[in-house]
Amino acid sequence: GNSVTQMEGPVTLSEEAFLTINCTYTATGYPSLFWYVQYPGEGLQLLLKATKADDKGSNKGFEATYRKETTSFHLEKGSVQVSDSAVYFCALSFDYKLSFGAGTTVTVRA
């Protein structure tokens, strides 16, 4: 079936540090891949997406590349800010439904 496995947290970083959150997937066919972010007390927001192999999604300094050969979609940001503290979810889309990873809690300290 379709599933997503992402790096367990929590992750604690200092401001301006480099962030990587690993995400791998199992899927039949060619799903779209997503990163959603959930800020404290809020719903999920789309951070970025990629719809086919080798596509790179980017937004707010975050990037992720759809790697079909390694079935991965790792999230990266070169210099995090306190405002990036949130829970990050990797997800894949099939048949208009989303399958989510467990989420990674990221805390950035000033």
Next chain:
Amino acid sequence: NAGVTQTPKFRVLKTGQSMTLLCAQDMNHEYMYWYRQDPGMGLRLIHYSVGEGTTAKGEVPDGYNVSRLKKQNFLLGLESAAPSQTSVYFCASSPDSPFGDTQYFGPGTRLTVL
């Protein structure tokens, strides 16, 4: 444009009580979804709808019912609440288009069943 709204924001129930959660969207989206979020488990799909008058089961449908009588509304019902249904519930919607797999989420309803 309010996007996706959910009512209520918080609720406490006793075991065996019933309740209905309301989700409304003003984006004219065809697809709507109900998820539950539990610690360490991400979001799991309860039920979804691909259009007005249609519903389908997701990953964890037991103990829940849904209705989509109007395109803009998607109701989630708990007929006899159980402590295992304590969770945060999110509604989402998406358009029927080539980009239709991007879902837009509401702010959530935190439900506690005692």
